[in-house]
Amino acid sequence: MNVWLVGALVTAVALVPAVVTTLRGRLGDRLVGLELTAILLSQLLFLVAVGEKRVPFVDVGLAVALLAFGGGLVFARFLERWL
Amino acid sequence: MSIVVGILVAVAVAVNLLSAVGAMVMRDPYQRLHYLAPPSSLAPSLLAVALFLGEPDKQAGFKMLMLLVVLSAINGVVTHATARAVRIRDHLPFGDQTDEERRAQEASS
Numbered sequence: 001m002n003v004w005l006v007g008a009l010v011t012a013v014a015l016v017p018a019v020v021t022t023l024r025g026r027l028g029d030r031l032v033g034l035e036l037t038a039i040l041l042s043q044l045l046f047l048v049a050v051g052e053k054r055v056p057f058v059d060v061g062l063a064v065a066l067l068a069f070g071g072g073l074v075f076a077r078f079l080e081r082w083l
Numbered sequence: 084m085s086i087v088v089g090i091l092v093a094v095a096v097a098v099n100l101l102s103a104v105g106a107m108v109m110r111d112p113y114q115r116l117h118y119l120a121p122p123s124s125l126a127p128s129l130l131a132v133a134l135f136l137g138e139p140d141k142q143a144g145f146k147m148l149m150l151l152v153v154l155s156a157i158n159g160v161v162t163h164a165t166a167r168a169v170r171i172r173d174h175l176p177f178g179d180q181t182d183e184e185r186r187a188q189e190a191s192s
Binding site: 003004006007010011013014015016017018020021026027028029031032033035036039040042043046047049050055058059061062065066068069072073076077079080081 | 089092093096097099102103104107112115116118119122123126127130134137138140142143147154158160161164165171173
């Protein structure tokens, strides 16, 4: 296990409080937790790809970050009044 | 060099972990939103430096730089949109007008 995979493991541990934030509280709190989860998940996927020496797969983390941007904006828009 | 890379990765993941814990223990969404900034700006910066120093293939480092740019750019937008949504939701009854709509209606009447 190299340093990148150890980093990925710790980032996976950091996902636990982020998911807990997502699963409890009001809708606004949950949305913040969801955004934090996406940020951490993109870095986790990046570190796993580098740790496994599969550099082309780092694009998956990048795609997660970009998709989370659109998702976060849509959730925020609907959270204003309609959810 | 591997010690420097290890330290950079350790600090980056520690930032991620502490930010996640911080976001969990805060009271309201406005306070929680502050904890999105370190994992989307500081941690990718440290990881990018670590990748440039520790990996012979520079492609991963450049991709992490791209991730840093993406996360830094979108974090501000998403944070603003989320805070605005929570504020509107907290301070207006469901289905009521926004402040801007109310001001426009008062001005026209």
